[in-house]
Amino acid sequence: MAGTETSLKQMLAKALDVRTSTVVIGAVESTNPLEIRAENDPRLIITESNCFVPASLQDYTVDISIPGVGTKECTVRNGLEEGDRVYMLSFERGALYFILDKVGD
DSSP: OTTOOOOHHHHHHHHSOGGGOEEEEEEEEEETTEEEEESSOTTOEEEGGGEEOOGGGSOEEEEEEETTTEEEEEEEOOOOOTTOEEEEEEETTTTEEEEEEEOOO
């Protein structure tokens, strides 16, 4: 579908005012319940109630077909863990956060 693809930046710009959004780095302190402490403000704790975790940063199960063996169910463990550092997009004046990705080491 040529011409209909939209970049993530364009989609976010339509959903919120990205001019007032900032990228924040945080450290996962707890996964159940989710708590992320912002590095630039140690008093700020981001929780499940005010952040969005993309599917790419969650554990999920897939079926894998193995020749000669059959189909097996496998769990991909890509979820957040305590100690992970993450990039987050802060929007709505810091009321909501979207986790973008883990910070590479």
